[in-house]
Amino acid sequence: MDSTDAPTSSPASPQTGRPGEAHSTELPFELRRPLGPRDPGDAWVEGDRGRFWGRFGSAGLLVHDPAKGVLLQHRALWSDNGGTWGLPGGALHQGEEAVDGALREAKEEAAVPPEKVRVLFTSVFDVGYWSYTTVAVEVVDAFEPEISDPESLELQWVPVELVGGKDLHPGFGAAWPGLRSRLLNAGTPG
Incomplete structure (x- = not known):
């Protein structure tokens, strides 16, 4: 979801040849930041309402499987x-629509x-100079998520009624009551 800038220079490991991976001080997987080329959207923006990740805004995918719950x-x-x-x-990448960005990020992560x-549905939190779009989706064909990059410690299907009991990211925690209500009413006719 969010990221911080990786160190710009550090010695290469003699074992891997990758910067920042010295063999005697190698960090555990969950503490390592991704290395490599970055998209121009991967940057912080700052303003009078705070500092936010994503030069062109950010988006997340609220995946709901009625049989399993919400993917966290x-x-x-x-x-x-x-x-x-x-x-x-x-x-988001420059010019990328929020729905496309949320689907791309969820596939990557x-x-x-x-x-x-x-x-x-979509729900937008907008502070004027930055926005975050939650894209709510329903699973139509069951699948099991897999950690596919270093941004996750774990992935878990959580029953809707138990999501609020988790230690939630502050932004998601603040949005969850409204998102939960919309999610539960999304399948209700008219």
Whole structure:
């Protein structure tokens, strides 16, 4: 979902050749930040309402399987508000629509297959210079998520009524009551 800048220079490990991975001080997987090329959207923006991740905004995927619950991501310790639970998601690419970005991020982070979900609704939190879009989807063909990048400690299906009992990312925690209500009413006719 969120990320912080990786160190710009550090010695390469003699064993792996990758910067920042010295063999005597190698960090556990959950503490490592991803290395490599970054998208221009992967940056912090700041303003009078605070600092937020995603130069072009951010989006997350609220995946609901009526049989299993909501898919939550236990966020990597190096991420913003690391160790909390939230939605797979992250920074949008320039010109990318929020629904497309949320589906892309959830596929990258949790192997959520876009063809096995359908969009129910979107909810936007906008501070003027930055916005976060929650894209709520319903599972139409069952799948099991898989950790597919270093941004997750674990992934878990959580029954809707138990989501609020988790240590939630503050932004998701504040939005959850309204999202929960919309999610539960999304399948109700008229």
